[in-house]
Structures are given as structure tokens and as C-alpha cells.
Amino acid sequence: TQLLEQSPQFLSIQEGENLTVYCNSSSVFSSLQWYRQEPGEGPVLLVTVVTGGEVKKLKRLTFQFGDARKDSSLHITAAQPGDTGLYLCAGADYGGSQGNLIFGKGTKLSVKP
Amino acid sequence: ETGVTQTPRHLVMGMTNKKSLKCEQHLGHNAMYWYKQSAKKPLELMFVYSLEERVENNSVPSRFSPECPNSSHLFLHLHTLQPEDSALYLCASSQGQGLLGEQFFGPGTRLTVL
Numbered sequence: 377t378q379l380l381e382q383s384p385q386f387l388s389i390q391e392g393e394n395l396t397v398y399c400n401s402s403s404v405f406s407s408l409q410w411y412r413q414e415p416g417e418g419p420v421l422l423v424t425v426v427t428g429g430e431v432k433k434l435k436r437l438t439f440q441f442g443d444a445r446k447d448s449s450l451h452i453t454a455a456q457p458g459d460t461g462l463y464l465c466a467g468a469d470y471g472g473s474q475g476n477l478i479f480g481k482g483t484k485l486s487v488k489p
Numbered sequence: 490e491t492g493v494t495q496t497p498r499h500l501v502m503g504m505t506n507k508k509s510l511k512c513e514q515h516l517g518h519n520a521m522y523w524y525k526q527s528a529k530k531p532l533e534l535m536f537v538y539s540l541e542e543r544v545e546n547n548s549v550p551s552r553f554s555p556e557c558p559n560s561s562h563l564f565l566h567l568h569t570l571q572p573e574d575s576a577l578y579l580c581a582s583s584q585g586q587g588l589l590g591e592q593f594f595g596p597g598t599r600l601t602v603l
Binding site for chain 2: 380409411415416418419420421424464466476477478479480481484
């Protein structure tokens with residue numbers, strides 16, 4: 377069974393601080409996605425990374441895919457209250473029969489003004 | 490309407506009721522999904538439809554019955570549910586199930602079973 381472990385589970389920081397959240401697995405994924413989910417809403421796709429070692433930037437958010445395509449990190453610079461939410465990583469496995477997404481439990485981020 | 494919409498947004502039902510959740514996608518996608526999101530658990534994939542055919546059923550109890558009449562609409566019919574079925578039910582769609590895997594989610598239906 378493939379598992380994605382996300383850490384930390386909870387993170388509470390002040391506005392302006394930097395943070396990194398992690399997504400780790402013992403399995404190799406064809407691609408990995410990061411989503412942000414706000415209370416009472418569905419997850420919203422932030423980025424997809426495909427190539428080992430790939431780095432993508434989305435304003436103050438930097439996403440990195442591990443060289444072996446087993447792990448990923450999300451770094452937020454100068455966090456703002458609007459960054460508050462549940463950050464989910466999801467791995468896509470095309471070695472399986474269906475190529476479906478495996479989700480982590482998420483990191484719940486709270487950014488206080 | 491754009492993206493993926495779900496109705497109702499909130500539903501409270503008794504264990505003997507029958508209700509249905511509706512999902513509609515306006516993205517021209519050809520795959521649709523039902524997920525269950527409970528507290529302290531990862532999103533659990535329930536059903537996958539690709540080109541209107543069910544391609545996966547992850548050991549979901551028969552009290553949940555999906556229906557996909559066309560590529561834009563997906564239903565989840567509910568009957569004789571249990572309190573532990575209370576959760577956020579999310580619908581998602583994608584283009585070409587199994588490619589980059591990018592899925593687009595609706596806002597969910599918050600279901601409470603009394």
C-alpha cells in the first residue's frame with residue numbers, strides 16, 4: 377500500500393515568517409500535486425511537479441520534487457494570513473492499473489496577523 | 490457556472506432516509522470521481538468513472554450507489570446510512586484519467602447522518 381506522510385500535521389506561525397512543509401513516501405510517483413483546501417471548500421490545485429529535482433515557484437510558494445520522485449516540499453516565504461488552510465500533497469501512480477491519486481493527511485497551517 | 494459544482498452543500502439525514510448528492514462539471518472533462526473526507530484521515534477515493542463507465546469501486550458499502558448519466562454529471566445515491574458515514578463528500582473531474590492526474594474538485598457536500 378502506498379502512503380504519503382505529511383509533516384508537520386499542524387503549524388501555527390506569525391505573519392511574515394517562513395515555513396516548509398514536507399511530503400514523504402517510500403514509493404516512487406509519476407507526478408505529485410499540491411492542493412490548498414480552505415474550511416468548507418474543496419481542495420484547489422496549486423501545482424503539479426513531474427520531473428525529479430524539479431522546482432516550481434508560485435509567487436511566495438516554492439515547490440520541489442525530490443530527485444528520486446518519492447518526496448516533495450513546499451516552502452512559503454513571508455507567510456500571510458491568506459495562506460491559512462490545509463495543504464495536501466497527492467501522488468499519481470501510473471504503475472497501478474488506474475493511475476489514481478494517493479493523498480496525504482495534510483498540513484493544517486494557521487498564519488496569525 | 491464554471492468548474493465543478495456540487496449540491497446540496499449541506500445535508501442532514503436520518504439513517505432510514507434516501508437522498509442523492511449531485512455533481513456537475515463544466516470543464517469538458519471525461520473522468521469524474523467521488524471522494525470521502527473524514528477528520529484525521531486522508532481523502533478516500535470511493536468511485537471513478539471514465540467515459541461514463543465505472544472503472545473503480547474501492548470496497549465501498551452498497552449503501553452508497555453512484556450514477557454517471559453523462560460525462561458532465563455524477564450522482565451519489567445514499568440509503569440507510571450510518572452515523573460514521575458523516576463526512577465531507579467531494580466530487581472531482583479530470584481530463585484523461587491517468588495522465589498527469591490533475592483533478593479539479595468541487596466545494597463538497599457536508600453530510601451529517603443522525
